[in-house]
Amino acid sequence: MPKADQRQTVQKTFLENILIDSSGPLSHSEIMHKAHKAGVAMGRVTVFRYLKKQLEAKKIRKIQSPRGEVLYEWIESTQRHQHHFFCNNCKTAFPVEGCGLKVSGFKVPRGFVVQDHEVQLIGLCDQCKAA
Numbered sequence: 195m196p197k198a199d200q201r202q203t204v205q206k207t208f209l210e211n212i213l214i215d216s217s218g219p220l221s222h223s224e225i226m227h228k229a230h231k232a233g234v235a236m237g238r239v240t241v242f243r244y245l246k247k248q249l250e251a252k253k254i255r256k257i258q259s260p261r262g263e264v265l266y267e268w269i270e271s272t273q274r275h276q277h278h279f280f281c282n283n284c285k286t287a288f289p290v291e292g293c294g295l296k297v298s299g300f301k302v303p304r305g306f307v308v309q310d311h312e313v314q315l316i317g318l319c320d321q322c323k324a325a
């Protein structure tokens with residue numbers, strides 16, 4: 195295998211593992227930080243390009259945090275319908291099981307069809323609550 199191809203494969207596998215092993219969605223800078231810490235060299239553009247590809251392949255999804263930060267989450271490791279808890283203090287995003295939302299509680303205009311919804315839970319995680 196040519197050297198450049200080999201490096202790309204290493205980067206791709208590494209990024210995939212970061213996303214799959216993460217307990218919650220990650221921002222681009224968190225991914226960069228993890229790569230840096232692990233000593234895997236890759237540029238910002240490489241990571242963006244990888245994320246774009248995975249988004250197109252529907253392997254990951256994009257989530258907007260309450261602060262407007264874009265986070266990425268591997269879909270296969272979670273359910274298709276997924277809500278998140280965002281900690282106001284440590285800014286960590288946690289996947290939350292279940293969905294307590296009753297769509298029938300909304301007064302949707304006549305003739306409209308609800309196809310999906312997004313809910314974000316915001317508060318303090320157990321670590322920050324204890325601090």
Ligand SMILES: [Zn+2]
Pocket residue numbers: 281282283284285286318319320321322323
């Ligand atoms: Zn927290």
Ligand SMILES: [Zn+2]
Pocket residue numbers: 275277292293294295311313
């Ligand atoms: Zn829901």
